[in-house]
Amino acid sequence: MSSKDPLVIFTPSGKRGRFAAGTPVLTAARQLGVDLDSVCGGRGICSKCQITPAFGDFPKHGVTVAPDALSGWNAVEARYDEKRGLKPGRRLGCQAQILSDVVIDVPPESQVHRQVVRKAATERVIEADPATRLYLVDVAEPDMHEPSGDLQRLRAALKLTWGVKAPDVPLPLIARLQPALRKGNWQVTLAVHQPHDGPARLIDIWPGFFEGPLLGLAVDLGSTTIAGHLCDLSDGRVLASAGVMNPQIRFGEDLMSRVSYAMMNAGGAAEMTGAVRAALNDLARQTIADAGADPRSVVETVFVCNPVMHHLLLGIDPVELGQAPFALASSDSVSLAAAELGMDAVNPQARTYILPCIAGHVGADAAAVALAEAPGAREELSLVIDVGTNAEILLGNSSRVLACSSPTGPAFEGAQISSGQRAAPGAIERIRIDPATKEPRFQVIGCDLWSDAPGFADATATTGITGICGSGIIEAVAEMRMAGLVDASGLIGSAAQTGTPRSEPEGRTHAYLIHDGSPGGGPRISVTQGDIRAIQLAKSALYAGARLLMDEFGIDTVDRVVLAGAFGAHISPKHAMVLGMIPDVPLGAVTAAGNAAGTGARIALLNRAARSEIETTVRTITKVETAIEPRFQEHFVAANALPHATAPFSELRKVAPLPEVSFNTGGDPADGGRRRRRRRG
């Protein structure tokens, strides 16, 4: 290029250069390394390279752009506009030629590496850089005098046009290659998987131009619930989300009981593997149907899960995870064909990536939380708690990060709770109890009204009021404590003691009635003494895990607490602190991160570099094994009371003075005998 050649300035990158008049904008962009997408390689087919030229004076850039700085609208653009519509001012970068100095804006949707996941909490931006992408290639026709396989000519075209190195091609695709090439008149679109950790692979082939989209499924496979998000790999949009119960629950509610099931029953592990794989297929089918997508378009899946789920998903007997030294069969990330996991609801060649496990009890879900929340990227000391049937806990800052897993049990997810249910329409998710009248009011999922608001009955007529979900039970117990219905030991007072007929006898203990739906044929929803005990066990385990990490780190306070998990977004920091679930920090330092494990899965789905990143990160994380730490037991026992006598609780008292109550039934609590330490569940 010479100094007389037209100057081209791209925004927002600011990249600039001079190009011979007549150079297509796409060509200039490529030579300058400007992030401008293209699937068809400049053939005017894919429309991915749309750009917006700007005209007039640009003193900042020192150029004036003439109205005819680009070549005129051409037939390719006109046809595309007619068939699909181009936004006003848009041009196709492969068609518009540079004639004189020009400023070209690349809109976000034309960028390859567009931002797809933005985590406000961590100010991290994830760009789309999926492992699987589409490439349009024109393949040379066979020549009897220079015989070579169609596959070899296809690989050569892919290398020549796109610089993509020879992908492995699975047998079923080799078998489909010849008809596709001939049907597409020697032009085909390829979905090529180029992972961060292995050779490229052909995933699918379409005759002619296939515009996509390619989709991916990110799954947070929990002990109790399985949540999946179907995403567009090119821009990260979530097209459909769905959650299902983990069918392994019928083999045991917590992890340890599932490990026991595997140990006690020949073929038990295989049975659980089959169950969870079937559920994953159902989840895939459901999200694909919800999004109206083609199963064949789903080419990537990412799973995050705890180690027992991880092993059962992979078909590995988890028995070693049930006993010291809790050895994982494999701790590294896993890359394999989705079909190897029996995933038949997606593209037959779809790939699966499973994040690395951190330790025997700290799984790929914890790794996903570390990826999403990146505590090691901050100066402040963060305590990240992902609440599920097991709590994954991370503590750290830029100097180091510790991790452990704590066996909270499924109570936080509404399981093992008398009126518990999973978060679904009709479930009580918010509750307030008046400290004076002891009367409750509540909200149910699917309705914005509080239960004491006019019209609530009508608004909930369809869903009914069916139970209490995980966040609801936490609020209920905390509110009961604040209203003086429960004492510090966790005992529910009798009607005589609390002064409300909602304290109903239940065996030798009492239950607090929240809602009586029985006149209308609905359930009576109450919080029983057993529910309180389950929550106490769960929150003690959670707290003890966090304290253990703090001990290891050598600190007594943290700068911030991030509550993540399937119901992390719904948990009330105030109530969590009333319960003593989390260590003491100012209320304002507690943030909810939503489903951080799910977000981590989605990040790994959309960005190859993130996979490398988390694989490196987990190696630097210090693992703390709660199961063998005597201090964990000590913290656990000490954390049983409601609440701890702590600063934040004092802070809360200012809001709602705590009645200093203490109940005594004259004997042991009815459930005292069956109180047990729940391990790994």
Added chain:
Amino acid sequence: MSSKDPLVIFTPSGKRGRFAAGTPVLTAARQLGVDLDSVCGGRGICSKCQITPAFGDFPKHGVTVAPDALSGWNAVEARYDEKRGLKPGRRLGCQAQILSDVVIDVPPESQVHRQVVRKAATERVIEADPATRLYLVDVAEPDMHEPSGDLQRLRAALKLTWGVKAPDVPLPLIARLQPALRKGNWQVTLAVHQPHDGPARLIDIWPGFFEGPLLGLAVDLGSTTIAGHLCDLSDGRVLASAGVMNPQIRFGEDLMSRVSYAMMNAGGAAEMTGAVRAALNDLARQTIADAGADPRSVVETVFVCNPVMHHLLLGIDPVELGQAPFALASSDSVSLAAAELGMDAVNPQARTYILPCIAGHVGADAAAVALAEAPGAREELSLVIDVGTNAEILLGNSSRVLACSSPTGPAFEGAQISSGQRAAPGAIERIRIDPATKEPRFQVIGCDLWSDAPGFADATATTGITGICGSGIIEAVAEMRMAGLVDASGLIGSAAQTGTPRSEPEGRTHAYLIHDGSPGGGPRISVTQGDIRAIQLAKSALYAGARLLMDEFGIDTVDRVVLAGAFGAHISPKHAMVLGMIPDVPLGAVTAAGNAAGTGARIALLNRAARSEIETTVRTITKVETAIEPRFQEHFVAANALPHATAPFSELRKVAPLPEVSFNTGGDPADGGRRRRRRRG
């Protein structure tokens, strides 16, 4: 090491060095790069490192070896000798320590790269360097404080002990890892596949020490017959061989009729794929049973085949191979899991390697012939003909190599011959006809006696005399020609014309009776006019292919002819030349190479470098397409006569003067109307 350290000289390599007194012989061998085997890495378990020390004066080496040059026989050696026996004079290289100057001989069976395939014809030596080998490793036990997966510690041990880079581990093996490690008390033997063209893979795992052997199956998959050899990968020994008919024959005898079947019948290709895969499993099972081997020990399979068989084996519709430009779906070599081809008779993780195809009609079988016979490695011009249902023909020397495939049809394999059968006990394989009496005598497979020898009837009582195999029919026709029973056009004379009642009328033509078994309930075996025509077509195609390559090379004579193929070893050069099957060379320049394709398969099975070699070689081979060459047709038509008026035939005349006969039936030969050009078959 210092100049005072003991000097160690290894034979036969001659490698020498000084080592500190007390150094084990195995350690010294490794440091010097001496080829001394070991699976257990020096633990005294595997006994692979046996050596023979030599004592006394060695003026040639300038040393005198004292009787106590090595440390004394130790407990490990004594135990091994007691359990399994050590040959006299042998020591275990890992146990015997060097104390003073010593000469150590490494016997062939202790060498890793021992010679396993020696081709006398080409003076080529193939060393054992199989892709899959055994490694004994001691894996670190899990540590809760430094948690890592068992797989990760296993990989680290493999790297540390053997320098083997982290292998990929398939899911079913990850699932078996933990029990194996614990059963073997953290010592396991691994079968690791380290191919020439991809990442290492774990194939199997055994608790503790597994001594092997590892086996491999080399298969020549022909259109008509499938031949397999089960080999010990460490020394190349053939433990069992078996041949079965290709069950695809029921879909069409030649290749083109199978392609037609695939075109005409929906699912036809898949049906043929299923049939051949089942036959390969049967073949594997049979050889494994014959060798008394464990199916799990069979970890490698190699297939060679023509392009249509290649595609049908891989599950690719061969339709494109049936029409110009005869495009292969894939021409490169194929590496995949044997299970992907439905091979369930071998180790579930066994690997398969299929040699590259040369062109649309020149397959992996031709590549295997090129590998075994290496015409490009010689100065002389070689014509290599692998006779089967298709003939693979190579012509070349060190300057260049040409290849083509010629559609001879299955006549040479005894198919489409009235009394034809495959080579099996009871089949006539040799025949001589007295030119004076016109009486035949013959040999059958399974009996060394000629039919006119005393005791022949008794010797063949069990097998009977059941038909004529491929080499038998060639000899029969040639002998009939030399005895004046057939004229140059291929017509069989009547009894009146030939003077023997063995010329029997058959419709409007005649047949020559070789053996009448009907009195004993056996078949009447004769050569019909149709048989002659089938052989004429086959030999014309073969000759035309060879001539076409000679035209391309620009030469009229070759220096040597190598006859290979399933029955190449049994073919008589003299009779082949009488028939005009091959171009004219002195009889002494014709050698039989046996099943060169099968040998090529076996070489590729046993030696990784050979796989790289043939992949490089096929790219340099000039492909000639017989189907589109008008000169092929010309040569074909011109070659129809029996024999050509050629020099070697004149030479033969000196041996047996050719009766100048010419028969005329007064009309067209009966089969003239159904004479057809057989394409690709």
